Structure formats: C-alpha cells, structure tokens
Amino acid sequence: MRVAATPTSSQIVTVTVNGTAYEREVPARRLLVHFLRDDLDLTGTHIGCDTGSCGACTVHLDGVAVKSCAVLAVQADGAQVTTVEGLGDDELTPLQQSFSDHHALQCGYCTPGMLMSASALLAENASPTEEEVKVGLQGNICRCTGYWNIVEAVVAAGKGSA
C-alpha cells in the first residue's frame, strides 16, 4: 500500500467495489459517495442530506456500515466497499425480497441505505428482534413509511435466514 510522506491534493486510490478492483486518481477533497456515483457510475448509493444525518448514502467499508458522505474517497484506499448494487446479482436477496413483500418502501429514496444498514445488522445478528432492528436502523431516515414496514421486513428477513 502506498503511503504519502508529502501531503498532496490528489492521490491514487486502489479500492475494491462489489468485487471489482479499481485504481483511480482522486482529489483528496472528494467524498466517497461522489467517487462511487460520479467516478464509478454506481448511482444506487443516494445522497440525501449530505450532512451525515440521513443514512441514504450508507455503504459497507471493510464490512461495516458507514455513511459514504462522511468518508473521503482517499480514506477508502485499500478497502473493500460494498454498495447496494453488490448485494445481489440478478435476483433479489432475501432481505430485498422481504422489503418488497412487506411494502417497506414508498418513494424508495432511502431504500439503498436502509438495505445496507439492515444487511450489516443481519451479518452480525442473523435474527434480530424488533428493538434490535430499530437500533440498527437508527442512522437511516425515511420520510414516507413511518418505518413500521421497514422494521417488519428486516425482522422477517432475519427469521427467514436464521
């Protein structure tokens, strides 16, 4: 891994996103979410509030859920990133199917972030309780559903995979 001894305004970043390795020169000021959306054309990751509050931009960075608007792309150098595009191939994952079955989205804007937070939770806790799901999704805001169906969908997905 490259280590910069002298500060520079751009860096070569090597990052694996959804299993594909990319090497790009990026400005130090570029947010990870912009790198994913604008440089790699992975527009499934949404920008909601752009203040680190809403969670629409949630991705997995080395396996843990992070808000990609509060991470610089250069900080992801050498890391594995998973975005919503990387959750399933052509078919929906059980979690995604559960969102569909429980009508866990209306406008869908928050859904990629919800799915990434929920899948991180399920990876740690295969069968979370309703309370655990609510805590796990605390960093994700939805303005349509009132959350009930989202919580139900994640609890059900957990039961399905337990």
Next chain:
Amino acid sequence: MLLREVSYARPASIEEAVALLSEHEGARALAGGQTLVNVMKQRAASPDVLVDLGKLDELRTISVSGTTLQIGAMATLASIMRSSEVEVSRPILAEVAATIADVQVRNRGTLGGNICVNDPTNHFPPLLVALGASMTVLGTGGERTLTADEFFVGVFETAVGEGELLTRIDVPAGGKGAGDGMAGVTLGAHGTYVANAAASVADGTWRIALGCVGAVPVRATAVEEKLAGADVDEAVARTAVEGLGATLDPPSDVHASADYRRSLAETSAVRAILQAAEKARG
C-alpha cells in the same frame, strides 16, 4: 457537497503523523471524520492539510495496564462498545458510547475525535472529567500527560497544541465500591446533549462533571464535598445538589434558556449520582 481543496497525507507511523502535523501550517489530524468531514462541508473548519490517522492501528488498541484502562485515541465508539477490557474495567464508557448518534457514526467515530472536537454538547468530555481520566499528547518535543480537567480548554478547544497529537486516553479501572453514572437531556434519543451530568464514586469520594453549562465540563466540587462518605439515597442526593444551578452560568439557545439549563443540570446531577451510588453498592 464539495469540500474546499485540501492536501492529504496518510502517515505510516505515529512519529510521521506528528512530523506532518508540525511541519505543515494549517494541518489537522483526521480521525474518524464524523465531525470534521461534515464541518468541512460547511466551511466551519477549513484545514489546508489533512493528516489521516486511519492506518495507525497502534492508536486503536484498548488494553489494561495494572489498574489503568488504556484506550488508543483512534479506538472507535463501536470497538469501545465491544471491548471486554472496557466491560470489565469501566463499563460506563461502553454504555455512553452506545448512546452516541447511530451505528454508522459509531463505526467510524473515535474517542479521541469526540474529545478533541470538544463540542460542549458532546458526551465524553464531562464523562472523562468525572472518571478522572488523563490524556497522553505527543509532539516533536516528546510526550506529556494532562488530566481531563487540564485537557478541555474552551469551546472546540483542547490543550493539544499545534503540531501535537492526542495518542491515548487513560481511565482508572473501577472496582469494588466504585460506580459511575451519566444522565441528561438529549436532542432525540441518541442526539447531542442539551444538558448532562456525569458522576463517579470510589470509596466514598465523588467526582461530578456537568456538560453544556460552560465552555468546558464544569466540576460540581461543592456537591462532591457534600456527598463525601455519605450513604447516598435520593434525599441525600437532592439535598447535596440543591443550589447547584445558581452557581452556574450556562448559555441560552434555541434548545434551552439558561434558567432551564440550570434546572436540567441539577436534575441530571441527581440522576447521575443515584446511578453511580447504586452501581457502587454492587
């Protein structure tokens, strides 16, 4: 949102990080970035150089040395919540970490970052003052250790000077006869504080710190003295805290008037004291 142009370096050692911070004017350490990146969007902070501590794994260790819990400045809030050392030595740290923001923020946000920001509404500054923590700060001239009372200097200001780096937070391990508590009113379930109090007792000696009522955590020394050696129940706690609010000069803002904060400080102190007393009884 675009950030202002900034230079970036990712040192491979603590010494290199200190060298970078001291050699470059306008350099700032980048820890988890959960505050810094967001305030850079608003131009509330505009560093010229970011020194990313992300690869310095030696700053992420949590260990116990004798009767001291040693937490690396880059330990994330999530790792503090999961740490068996924290659970055994000073569980309040994990309990409070779990009430900060949300999963994603706790996965990136660090203890060092939380206290170096020293936002008066942050959770850890008053708690670490109550716990009698100390901070190790490294500069090109060597290492120095500061008490928590010395560390917090002003709003968004700490005793970490230019070219220096906070490397470790030491917390005395609790034990039999010791107990900690923290209570307050937050904006939303896990939001920042409007007012809070942290209390810690060991063998009848108390340390109590109030948050959000001044530029830095405020020690309630008069209350500490009244409680010394006492068998604390609710009546004793209320009597000890009586008049505390009148000694404070808290700010007024959209969330609470100064008078309301005085009242919240008293109520929070009583609750934190009762939590600590109950834990001390085992």
